[in-house]
Amino acid sequence: MEDIKVVQTIVEELLGKLEISGTVAVSTDETGAFQVRIETEETGLLIGHHGKTLESFQLLLGIIVSKKIGQWVKVYVNVGDYREKREETLMHMAQHAAERALAMGRPVELSRLSPSERRIIHLTLSGDERVATESIGEGDDRVLLVKPKEA
Numbered sequence: 001m002e003d004i005k006v007v008q009t010i011v012e013e014l015l016g017k018l019e020i021s022g023t024v025a026v027s028t029d030e031t032g033a034f035q036v037r038i039e040t041e042e043t044g045l046l047i048g049h050h051g052k053t054l055e056s057f058q059l060l061l062g063i064i065v066s067k068k069i070g071q072w073v074k075v076y077v078n079v080g081d082y083r084e085k086r087e088e089t090l091m092h093m094a095q096h097a098a099e100r101a102l103a104m105g106r107p108v109e110l111s112r113l114s115p116s117e118r119r120i121i122h123l124t125l126s127g128d129e130r131v132a133t134e135s136i137g138e139g140d141d142r143v144l145l146v147k148p149k150e151a
Helices: 002-017 043-047 049-069 082-104 115-125
Strands: 022-028 034-040 075-079 108-110 131-136 143-148
Touching: 002 022, 002 034, 002 049, 034 043, 043 049, 043 075, 049 075, 049 082, 075 082, 082 108, 082 115, 082 131, 082 143, 115 131, 115 143
Parallel strands: 034 075
Antiparallel strands: 022 034, 108 143, 131 143
16 A cells, blocks of 8 residues: 555656656555556646657656655556557557458558557457467557468
């Protein structure tokens, strides 16, 4: 319980430094990771283009919290319901890519996805016996392929 207060204070201080007003709620999940929910009018500023700013904010927060607590901990940050909406969008994108790959009979490439977004695509299509997914490339050039499985 004490750690939750530490995380909440750190998040509120960071938001203050960014001059972003809003409310912060912190909880832990079954794995012990901190779940941070931020409600603010300035969602776009915190989320950034394709969630890039949110990913960076989450990474920095994780480092700061881990140093303060004295051990490595995972921190997930959600602004409003951005992550739920993004996950839903990615699941639709995965299904659409699978249908296109099957219709065209060749791989469909999905680019400019973060590692966590690629993971959602892989998980979404893992139960589909008709297609396979594969990440190829390095760094910013890494892409996810959705391809028909050979009959």
